[in-house]
Each structure stands twice: as C-alpha cells, then as structure tokens.
Amino acid sequence: MKRISDFVGKYMAIIVLVVAVLALFVPKTCLWIQTSWINYLLMVVMFGMGLTLKFGDFAVVFKRPKDIIIGCIAQFTIMPLLAFALGKIFGLETGLLAGVILVGTCPGGTASNVMTYLSKGDVALSVGMTSVNTLLAPLLTPAITYLLLKTTVSVDVLSMFLSIIKVVIIPIALGFIINRFWGKYTEKVSDVLPLISVVAITLIVAAVVSHNAERILETGAIVFVVVILHNVLGYIVGFALGLVLKLPMSKKKALSIEIGMQNSGLATSLAGSAFPDLAMATVPGAIFSVWHNISGALLANIYRRLEDKDQQSECPLKEKKGA
Numbered sequence: 001m002k003r004i005s006d007f008v009g010k011y012m013a014i015i016v017l018v019v020a021v022l023a024l025f026v027p028k029t030c031l032w033i034q035t036s037w038i039n040y041l042l043m044v045v046m047f048g049m050g051l052t053l054k055f056g057d058f059a060v061v062f063k064r065p066k067d068i069i070i071g072c073i074a075q076f077t078i079m080p081l082l083a084f085a086l087g088k089i090f091g092l093e094t095g096l097l098a099g100v101i102l103v104g105t106c107p108g109g110t111a112s113n114v115m116t117y118l119s120k121g122d123v124a125l126s127v128g129m130t131s132v133n134t135l136l137a138p139l140l141t142p143a144i145t146y147l148l149l150k151t152t153v154s155v156d157v158l159s160m161f162l163s164i165i166k167v168v169i170i171p172i173a174l175g176f177i178i179n180r181f182w183g184k185y186t187e188k189v190s191d192v193l194p195l196i197s198v199v200a201i202t203l204i205v206a207a208v209v210s211h212n213a214e215r216i217l218e219t220g221a222i223v224f225v226v227v228i229l230h231n232v233l234g235y236i237v238g239f240a241l242g243l244v245l246k247l248p249m250s251k252k253k254a255l256s257i258e259i260g261m262q263n264s265g266l267a268t269s270l271a272g273s274a275f276p277d278l279a280m281a282t283v284p285g286a287i288f289s290v291w292h293n294i295s296g297a298l299l300a301n302i303y304r305r306l307e308d309k310d311q312q313s314e315c316p317l318k319e320k321k322g323a
Contacts, residue, residue, distance in 0.1 A: 009114075009194035012201075013293040019202050020290045023209035024217070030210035033203050035272065035282075039163075041200040042265050043171045048193045049110050050175020051186050053131065060128035067251065070241075071129035074259055076140050078237050079104040079230070084148050086226050086233075094153055095280030096223055100230065102267040102274070102281065103288050105144045107133035109263035110197070115296040119303035121253030129258045134172065137266075138164040145274070156274050163273045168266060201289065204265050208286035216283055227287045231295055234260035253303045261296050264288035 008015065023030040061068050083104030087097040108130045116126035142160035149155050179186045209216065216223070238259035242252030268285030275281040 005192050005195035008198045012198050013297045016290050019206050020209050023206045024213050027210040027213040030206040033207040035207050035211050038204050038269050039167050041204050042167050042269050044200045045197050046168050046171035047175045048197050050172035051179050053176045057127050060124045068128050075133050079234050080144050082233050090226050095278035098275050099271055099281040099284035101148050103262050103264050103284050105141045106263045106267045107137045108258045112258045112261040115257050115300045116254045118300035119253045122250040126254040160274045205289050208282050212283050231292050261292045
C-alpha cells in the first residue's frame, strides 16, 4: 500500500490532468461523481492534513514570527489583488470573476508543503504559513472576497465563514487532536494519507469539470489564461518579495510556492455555497487545482537546481578557507 501511495503522490499532477481532460471531453465518464460530494471530499483532505500536524509545526510561529507575518500578509494581499486585476483586465463575466477571486482569497494548501520539500525550500516555514493562513481563512477569506466583489455581486459572508469552519477548521482540529493523543496509531496510517488525498482531490476535479464541461468549453481559452497567469505571477511576485527582503534562498522558495499555490479545492467548495446562482464560479478553482499541481512540480524541479548551483558555488570557497 505504501508503494501505491508513493507512486500516486509522485505522479499526482499527471493523474489529475488525465482525469480532468477525460471529464472535460467525455463528461459522461465522471458524471456519477456528484458535486454534493465536494465538501465531504475536501473534509477528508483537511482531516488528513490535521493528522500530520504536531505542536512542533506551530513552533515556527513563535520562533520566527516575522517570517510568518510576512507570509500571512503576502498571502492575503498578493493573490487576491492579482485575481481582481486579471479579472478586470480580461473582462471576465461575473461568475468567473467571483471564482478567480475566491481562489485568490483562499489560503495555501498542503500541496505547497510538498512542493517546498521537493524544491529543497524551508519546509518548516511553509507548514507554518499554511497552518496560520488556514486558521485565519474563516475571517479573512470572506472579508476580502466581500471587499473585492461587493460592487459586482452579492457575497454571502456568513455562509462562507460557516463553510470554512465546517469544511476546514473542524476536520483539521479533529485530525490534530487524534494525532496528539493517539499518535502511535496515526503513524501507521500516515503512509496511506497521500493516496487518500490524491483520490479525494481527483474526485473533486472530476466532479466540477464533468458537471461544467459545456460551460468550460464555451468560455474558450480565456479562463485558462487567467488561471495560469494568476498562479505563475503568484510564484514570481512571491520570489521577488523574498529578493526585496533579502531572505535566504530556502525562504524565497517557500514564500514563492506558498503564495502561488492556493487551496483551490476550498475555493471550489465555497463557490457552491457563497454563489449558488453563479454556476461558473466553481470553474476557476477546478482548473487551478489541475494547473497548480503541474506548475508546482515544474517549479520545484527548477528551484531544486537553483539550490544545487548555490551549493556548487559555495564549495570552492569552503575549500579555499580550509587550505
């Protein structure tokens, strides 16, 4: 089972992409997956995240509060503003605009922690930022979404708040408590968690894409362009912020990936409850779920090489010092 879980985790981007393409062009194959399952599937993913959390993961908050504050402010300003700007520049219709902004106002997801690890970035900082931003999401996600969309569409702030509490906070809290008191048992299932998460995320993407296939194809390339730009610009601005602040390379990587990769599954879930009359609001989150796993894997590979170059450049200096 561990081998299967490792294989699925390694090729997650390809698996999600294949399923998304199938759901888009042959929707009948995935229509059996109901959109009403999305919240429950996301709860499974969040519960799995909670099972992996320990008190030590929050230690970085107290040891390096400055880093966490920078990450938090960046997360809830850069991506929402990029989403709003891109939506207006490309003239997205109301439903798509709401969906793109929802993606922007959501916190980072667990995928960012994996990609930071693969890129040889600061994993502790990544986990700390994800955890803190997720805990702040019930307040900040509805509030920022309202500020950006209040003149365009009615935003059900209370519904969003309650949805995040139910779908994100409670499952994570339960997982954390179980891991705290019954850690020796949760360790036994930890190897299977990547498999469960990938299956849940894939089902969410399949449900949204298959039930909205016709609408997605009608939008043409515009929504794909906006989603890709949103994600890539998040990486770039995040890394640039690290350069401006003169952060070490490992922190630059963590900040860049954390900002660029969003909990798009949550955005998809919230779209259904916050904007029930805007069917297209669920589409950007679904597309982002597919794309950011692909781009994240590619970026991690690039960042990993940057680290190798840094290490190579440092070796001659060390040799000279020892001579």
